[in-house]
Amino acid sequence: MPQKVVIIGGGIVGVSTAYYLSHHESNPSVTLIEASSIASGASGKAGGLLALDWHGNDTASLARLSYQLHASLAEQFNGRERWGYRELTTLEISCTEGKAPSRHVAGVPDWLREGVISKVGNLGTTQSTAQVHPRRFCEAIVKESKNLEVIMGHASKVVLYDDKKVKGVEVEFDGIRETKIIEADVVVVAAGPWTSRLLPNIPVSTQRAHSITISTQTPVSPHALFTNIKLKNGSLATPEIYPRTDEIYACGDVEKHAPLPKFARDVKVDEGRCRQIMKDISVVSEILEYGEITAMQACYLPYSEIGPGPSVGWVPGMRNVAVAAGHSCWGICNAPGTGKLLTELICEGRISSANIQSLDPGRYTR
Ligand SMILES: Cc1cc2nc3c(=O)[nH]c(=O)nc-3n(C[C@H](O)[C@H](O)[C@H](O)COP(=O)(O)OP(=O)(O)OC[C@H]3O[C@@H](n4cnc5c(N)ncnc54)[C@H](O)[C@@H]3O)c2cc1C
Structure with missing residues (x-):
């Protein structure tokens, strides 16, 4: 012992x-x-x-x-109360920027733009996902x-x-x-x-990832979203959006070759990448578009290759x-x-x- x-x-x-x-x-x-x-x-x-x-x-x-x-x-x-633990529903949503879906899609949370989401899939219920x-x-x-x-x-x-x-x-x-x-x-x-x-x-490998937090005027429902957003320029954005009890969190893609600094406090934040996350999630929600970014941040994901x-x-x-x-x-x-x-x-x-x-x-x- x-x-x-x-x-x-x-x-x-x-x-x-x-x-x-x-x-x-x-x-x-x-x-x-x-x-x-x-x-x-x-x-x-x-x-x-x-x-x-x-x-x-x-x-x-x-x-x-x-x-x-x-x-x-x-x-x-x-x-x-102390760390915002709660059960929530997790959805996968898809849309094409600037293109309305041909039919009505059911089950879209009310804080997403009307007539934009072309597909909704259930990934997790309040029995199987929490935050x-x-x-x-x-x-x-x-x-x-x-x-x-x-x-x-x-x-x-x-x-x-x-x-x-x-x-x-x-x-x-x-x-x-x-x-x-x-x-x-x-x-x-x-x-x-x-x-x-x-x-x-x-062997632990690393990838850098950016994220933002946003405060909104209107509260949003507890639905975590995995998105597939086909942008006008032809690329696919896949930000994840996690409404929390006191803010909304969204993160973007990872980059493989960003060098890891000696200290976590010295991780560099590329504001352009953070603003791009905001732009991408604005495609699916006006409430998010008019929200205020409260933090732009980056960190390294540790994974085993x-x-x-x-x-x-x-x-x-x-x-x-x-x-x-x-x-x-x-x-x-x-x-x-x-x-x-x-x-x-x-x-x-x-x-x-x-x-x-x-x-x-x-x-x-x-
Ligand atoms: C954008 C993003 C979103 C994510 N979302 C989720 C999610 O929704 N759900 C989920 O389950 N996971 C998620 N993850 C994964 C999760 O964040 C990581 O797996 C987890 O935080 C790793 O924790 P850790 O303690 O191993 O490492 P870290 O959080 O990196 O902590 C390591 C700590 O060690 C300290 N340290 C390092 N070297 C030394 C040293 N030599 N001496 C003293 N201190 C040292 C560092 O300062 C740091 O504080 C996400 C990751 C990213 C990047």
């Missing part, structure tokens, strides 16, 4: 792991190291959609567990962790003894030349897109170093489950609440 666990990364995967570890009956001391601020990466800039049963075989069991944990955390800590405001979730979960120590600094290295057992984490602090080693019995690397910089044998799914478990070639990274577009949904399962692995020696065998990080070295 570990006495002291150090987690690198204060995104949703790191904070969820901190939460479950800190509440484990074995009572380990838990320290979280974050280089920028809690949820400064994708975990603060994601849509926040949760889906019960949209997942492939490798993550289906994790997702079911995690969906349930989201519901119980919301119940336990008033997540409906959170991801940054608010992360901040609340840090507060609800028991005796969690949060250190603001950049973890530069996982330090091992000669026998590959973990010694601790080397940390750099802003404006201070000397580094410090934070000792640990177990280290968890949950550094999202930065994970391979600490663990080169765990050689899949399947994220890496969750012990890192091969090291002793007592675990990883949880590469959650792709389902990190918000699957983080509580990931945190709970890692806690079982670290504190009880085996994962029992879900089957994530195929996410074993050792798959890359076999």
Whole structure:
């Protein structure tokens, strides 16, 4: 049983792991190291959609567990108010800019333009899809962790003894030349897109994505939308739109080759891409068109190019170093489950609440 666990990364995967570890009956001391601020990466800039049963075989069991944990955390800590947890309907809509559909289409939410949407499909009901405001979730979960120590600094290295057992984490602090080693019995690397910089044998790739938040005069109904918008110039735009309790969120396409900066706080935002998202979603909704952009932001999606799914478990070639990274577009949904399962692995020696065998990080070295 570990006495002291150090987690690198204060995104949703790191904070969820901190939460479950800190509440484990074995009572380990838990320290979280974050280089920028809690949820400064994708975990603060994601849509926040949760889906019960949209997942492939490798993550289906994790997702079911995690969906349930989201519901119980919301119940336990008033997540409906604190982080905007709610069940919602999810639709796929299609339209062609400037072209009215030939027939009436039923089931279009009333905040979309009349006579524009040519197709509506149901992707999820209030039984199978829900949402959170991801940054608010992360901040609340840090507060609800028991005796969690949060250190603001950049973890530069996982330090091992000669026998590959973990010694601790080397940390750099802003404006201070000397580094410090934070000792640990177990280290968890949950550094999202930065994970391979600490663990080169765990391949996590990155893609940059832009998003905006909008405030509108008229409230809109809780319908998450996956769109297919054929634009006048012939291209297809596929922004996702997530109405939240206090704002509307929309995100656009990902770019593969944008270089990842050292810190989440230094991620560059291309305002042109953000304005394009606004332009695209204005095709489907006048209410959105006349809304006010309240944030333009960008972040990096961590994903595994050689899949399947994220890496969750012990890192091969090291002793007592675990990883949880590469959650792709389902990190918000699957983080509580990931945190709970890692806690079982670290504190009880085996994962029992879900089957994530195929996410074993050792798959890359076999
Ligand atoms: C546009 C967009 C929309 C999305 N929408 C959804 C959605 O609707 N539903 C869903 O389930 N998922 C969604 N996702 C995916 C989700 O956002 C990610 O899978 C998830 O946020 C990854 O969390 P993470 O904790 O692994 O990484 P991150 O959020 O990137 O967090 C990593 C943290 O580690 C810190 N860090 C990194 N290196 C170090 C270091 N050396 N020392 C100290 N700290 C370090 C960083 O500062 C950062 O805070 C979306 C992603 C994008 C890009």
